[in-house]
Structures are given as C-alpha cells and as structure tokens.
Amino acid sequence: MATLVSAAAPQQEGEQRPGGEGRTSEAPRVLRVFRATPFTYATLIIVSAILSTPLVFVVSIALASDHTVAANSFTIFPSEFHWENFTRVFGTDLPMGRFLLNSLIISVGSVIGQMVSSGLVGYAFARLRAPGKNALFLIVIATMMIPAQITMIPQFILFKDLGWVNTYLPLIVPNFFSNAFNVFLVRQFVSRLPNQLDEAAMVDGLGFFGIYRRIMLPMLWPVLIAIGIFTLTYNWGDFMGPLIYLNDESKMPLALGVQYITTTGVAGQPPPWNLVMVGSILLTLPMIAVYYLGQRYLYEMDISGGSAGVK
Incomplete structure (x- = not known):
C-alpha cells in the first residue's frame, strides 16, 4: 500500500491570504512512497532468473567432463562437477x-x-x-x-x-x-x-x-x-x-x-x-x-x- 506524504499543509477553500483577496488555494503536493508487494518480488525473481540463465549455462559447461563435451550433451543446470577444469585450463x-x-x-x-x-x-x-x-x-x-x-x-x-x-x-x-x-x-x-x-x-x-x-x-x-x-x-x-x-x-x-x-x-x-x-x-x-x-x-x-x- 502506498503511503501519502503531504508536502505542504492544505489551506481551506476561500482562505484569506495576507495582502490579497480571498481565493481558492491550490491542491497540496503529494509524494507517493513506493512499497513493494509480493507481485513485485515475484516479477523481480522471474526477470532475474531469465537474465541469469546464460551465466548458469556457462557454469554448467565449465563443470562438464570431456565426454559430455564430445557428445555435445550439455544441460542448463550443472549435472557434473569437474572442478579440476579450473586447474586444467592452466595446463594447456x-x-x-x-x-x-x-x-x-x-x-x-x-x-x-x-x-x-x-x-x-x-x-x-x-x-x-x-x-x-x-x-x-x-x-x-x-x-x-x-x-x-x-x-x-x-x-x-x-x-x-x-x-x-x-x-x-x-x-x-x-x-x-x-x-x-x-x-x-x-x-x-x-x-x-x-x-x-x-x-x-x-x-x-x-x-x-x-x-x-x-x-x-x-x-x-x-x-x-x-x-x-x-x-x-x-x-x-x-x-x-x-x-x-x-x-x-x-x-x-x-x-x-x-x-x-x-x-x-x-x-x-x-x-x-x-x-x-x-x-x-x-x-x-x-x-x-x-x-x-x-x-x-x-x-x-x-x-x-x-x-x-x-x-
């Protein structure tokens, strides 16, 4: 739910101002403070998951074995965890x-x-x-x-x-x-x-x-x-x-x-x-x-x- 914060105290309609005749005051300025809802968090999670998919796929391939590379059978999420690939790259x-x-x-x-x-x-x-x-x-x-x-x-x-x-x-x-x-x-x-x-x-x-x-x-x-x-x-x-x-x-x-x-x-x-x-x-x-x-x-x-x- 948004919170409404008044920027100035409202004046009564027709209020007499100093040095002038009575006139209707302008509507007070209102500042809306945004508050996240469950829908907001759900949207952010979905968008983040979509944008993170290529990076997750890169990690999945990096942890794959040579057999998986030869067979070209990669998966988006890691199914193998060959951490030695991070040291093998320096041995080429x-x-x-x-x-x-x-x-x-x-x-x-x-x-x-x-x-x-x-x-x-x-x-x-x-x-x-x-x-x-x-x-x-x-x-x-x-x-x-x-x-x-x-x-x-x-x-x-x-x-x-x-x-x-x-x-x-x-x-x-x-x-x-x-x-x-x-x-x-x-x-x-x-x-x-x-x-x-x-x-x-x-x-x-x-x-x-x-x-x-x-x-x-x-x-x-x-x-x-x-x-x-x-x-x-x-x-x-x-x-x-x-x-x-x-x-x-x-x-x-x-x-x-x-x-x-x-x-x-x-x-x-x-x-x-x-x-x-x-x-x-x-x-x-x-x-x-x-x-x-x-x-x-x-x-x-x-x-x-x-x-x-x-x-």
Whole structure:
C-alpha cells in the first residue's frame, strides 16, 4: 500500500491570504512512497532468473567432463562437477597465467590514464575561462558520434609509423588523453560544486592546479572511481584492440587468449568448450568483484547535483 506524504499543509477553500483577496488555494503536493508487494518480488525473481540463465549455462559447461563435451550433451543446470577444469585450463599449451597478467597490465594502465586525464580536462572545462571554451567542449562531445570503425585504420597507420605495433602502448597511451564521455562526467560534477571553494583558495594563494590537487581532487573521488570501473570493465574484456595491435602470443590478454583455446582441440573433434567456459568465467569474476566493491562510488556519483563530493 502506498503511503501519502503531504508536502505542504492544505489551506481551506476561500482562505484569506495576507495582502490579497480571498481565493481558492491550490491542491497540496503529494509524494507517493513506493512499497513493494509480493507481485513485485515475484516479477523481480522471474526477470532475474531469465537474465541469469546464460551465466548458469556457462557454469554448467565449465563443470562438464570431456565426454559430455564430445557428445555435445550439455544441460542448463550443472549435472557434473569437474572442478579440476579450473586447474586444467592452466595446463594447456597456452600461457593462461601470462594472459591474465597481460590483461592486468593493460587494464590498470588504462584506468590510471583515464582517471588522471579525465579529472584534469573535466576540471579545466568546468572552471577555467578561455575564449571558445564552450565551442571546444561541444566539439569534444561531438566526437562521441564518430564510430570507432572510422578511425581504426588511421590509428593503426599512426601507431605503425611510431613502431608501437605488437606492444602495449596502442592499448594504454590513448587512455592518457581521456574520452568525451568521461570528460563530460567530470565537467558536470565539478560545475555543480560551489565556486566559493575556488575563490577562497585563490585568496590563500593557490593556482588552478593547486586548487585541483588540494580541494577538487578529494571531492572528485566518487566520479573518478566510477570512471575507473567503466574503463577497467571495457579494457578487461576488450577483444578488438589486442587483435589488431598484438601479434605475439606472450603479449595477448585473456580476452584474446580464450579464443585461442578453441584451437587446442584435436583435429576433427569439437573444441574443449568446458575449458573455453572456464576462461570466460575468469573474464567475468574479476568484473563482478570490482563492481561489488565499487558500487558505492557509482551510487555516490550524483552528476545532477554534485552533492556526493561535499558530503
């Protein structure tokens, strides 16, 4: 049952107001507080079960035996529990441990680059005064409409001329130049913070970089950590970038290494789908853990009011 909370005390019809003649008051504003019902919980359970089915199927295949894989007789819910598959995947001819380390190097480097550059650029667009700043910001936002496929070939030619192909640099260095979406997040967050903070710091003799480092940066942690989570999620599972720029197997990340597991099967036999699904779980679990640990910062990232930074 919904609870009704009045936002203002109702006035009697025809009540005399100060400095005016009697007139009918407007209806009081009413706030409805939603309360879940058994039907709500039942709907959420059904939808959650439907959305969780692919993940359960992945776990079922990962725990299947080689005989089940050869017979292609998989079930949605696990009927076998071969936990040794999680250790067997590291015993193949592929360096799975190295794949994990490569993914960590690329992802952490990208996160650092995005957090550093997005904070500085977003703060500059929000606080610094410069001719044409708003027009430049619109141009930056407009780059979000350019498909990545259009710039893929020019970028590859550029990195090839720099000698960066088959290195981690094409996957990490561009993140130190931020991207339009992250700049927009930081700019909106900073623009809602009181200007009096900057003015008081300037009176004390701080410049723009000092204001950012000592005052803004501590308040920007919620949005910067949210940007870090977004960046980590994207780069941890990125397949296209490593496929284009990396040639050596020892430099490939896990997202690309999982695909290589499909080539380790015997000729004429189906790929070891149980080991492929184990690799997929290794790709998924870190992201679930990161989101679980960082969800508080995602909720605090109130870009509409910027209140999270001044709590």
